[in-house]
Amino acid sequence: MPSNAPIGFLDSGVGGVSVLNAARKALPYEDFILYGDSGNAPYGTKPEEQVISLVRAAAQELMQQGIKALVIACNTATGIALAAMQKELPIPVVGILPAIRPAQKLRKDGEILVMGTPNTVKTKAVLQLMETDGQHVLLLGCPGLMEFVEKGELSGPRLHAHLEGLLKPYLNTKIDVVALGCTHYPFLQSAIAEFFPEETQFIDGSTLTLEELNAALTEKDLYTDKKTPGTTRFMTSGGEDTLQLMDMLHKQG
Ligand code: DGL
Numbered sequence: 001m002p003s004n005a006p007i008g009f010l011d012s013g014v015g016g017v018s019v020l021n022a023a024r025k026a027l028p029y030e031d032f033i034l035y036g037d038s039g040n041a042p043y044g045t046k047p048e049e050q051v052i053s054l055v056r057a058a059a060q061e062l063m064q065q066g067i068k069a070l071v072i073a074c075n076t077a078t079g080i081a082l083a084a085m086q087k088e089l090p091i092p093v094v095g096i097l098p099a100i101r102p103a104q105k106l107r108k109d110g111e112i113l114v115m116g117t118p119n120t121v122k123t124k125a126v127l128q129l130m131e132t133d134g135q136h137v138l139l140l141g142c143p144g145l146m147e148f149v150e151k152g153e154l155s156g157p158r159l160h161a162h163l164e165g166l167l168k169p170y171l172n173t174k175i176d177v178v179a180l181g182c183t184h185y186p187f188l189q190s191a192i193a194e195f196f197p198e199e200t201q202f203i204d205g206s207t208l209t210l211e212e213l214n215a216a217l218t219e220k221d222l223y224t225d226k227k228t229p230g231t232t233r234f235m236t237s238g239g240e241d242t243l244q245l246m247d248m249l250h251k252q253g
Helices: 016-026 048-063 075-088 100-106 124-133 146-150 157-170 185-193 206-219 240-251
Strands: 007-011 032-036 069-072 111-116 137-141 175-180 201-204 232-236
Touching: 007 016, 007 048, 016 032, 016 069, 016 185, 016 206, 016 240, 032 048, 032 240, 048 069, 048 075, 069 075, 069 206, 075 124, 100 111, 100 124, 100 175, 100 201, 124 137, 137 157, 146 157, 146 185, 157 185, 175 185, 185 201, 232 240
Parallel strands: 007 032, 007 069, 032 232, 111 137, 111 175, 175 201
Antiparallel strands: none
């Protein structure tokens, strides 16, 4: 039966806004709520057990809002906790992973550089993708990078220096595709692109996530039947400044 309940999005912080922005374009009538766990971020350097507990608690915050489906809009949380959430929650749950397979379709004769959190590049989910689609894929864990987005620092010399430290080993390699394997990183795409030739392509996992979300909503007949623009609401374990930043990143598209 059609449902006018909101769709929940969950991330360790403000990065989930990049997935929500993509979903907003595809699903204009749906209501969205994003819970950004900025008070407990980052997830990318915490032990797995701790990440699972944090994701479980954040999912409960969203369940209390009566969501009809959950998007884990965080590669790290998906890699570590998607299976547990799908088992524990009574609603459809989809996640996001680095777009390694779609990146293969864009690759020419160079390499694919996958940037993710230190946890993401070693999760089982990513290592399985590497087994099937890992030819010419270089995995790069990026400690400290999401923190720039959490502070709203999307350009400037400090960010440039941090990126230079991370990307230095790859700057003499022909990189055809950069896969942004953390939902915070699309907000840093311009800063990252400065290190690569113009023809380098960028990709993230949100297209596949939206396909999975659409499939789940279709299967359970959960699409809203209202024809008025959907609302977007932000919740956070961080402060008022986090809410403002989410709003700014959302408006920026
Ligand atoms: N936004 C997250 C991701 O997609 C993680 C950032 C973090 O908490 O380390 O992996």
